[in-house]
Amino acid sequence: AQKVTQAQTEISVVEKEDVTLDCVYETRDTTYYLFWYKQPPSGELVFLIRRNSFDEQNEISGRYSWNFQKSTSSFNFTITASQVVDSAVYFCALRSYNTDKLIFGTGTRLQVFP
């Protein structure tokens, strides 16, 4: 069975702190895709990144970085120098190679205080 676990329900930080959101997944597939989505207070879901299982290179996009480690089945998301606008719920998701269905984690609510 496939499963995504985001053990951190809620995280609070002060602006400019670095914060890491954890994502652990379970799958028997050798080929799969991992995703992160952001849900700001306005409610929409914003795609952040897609990573396939063959690409374990870390990804950096501005203040955002992602650490994919197959050995620990983790796909963690780090925000450097957090800002108030980063306050949102962040979802990690998993998709097998042979389906278009996403399996979501329960999300982590990040609150960044000024």
Place this chain on the structure above:
Amino acid sequence: DAEITQSPRHKITETGRQVTLACHQTWNHNNMFWYRQDLGHGLRLIHYSYGVQDTNKGEVSDGYSVSRSNTEDLPLTLESAASSQTSVYFCASSASGQDYEQYFGPGTRLTVT
């Protein structure tokens, strides 16, 4: 610009009534999905479609139905609304194939009283 829209954005209905939530996308995507979001559960898949006339059940399909008569639309129908169906509903679409992500609509907040 291509987009995915949902209507209504907010809906209050009574138990037992039939309710239809609309989803329209202009991406020309083959794949469309309906999810519900509930606290503590994240997003759970209700129904999905890989093309016209194709529909499939997801994880939490009981009490819901969909139909796909064209590429752009996938309406979600609650046959007889129940209080347990109070939730936020998201529609999403994606291109076919492996290297594509799903794009989400703005959501519909449904309250069943």
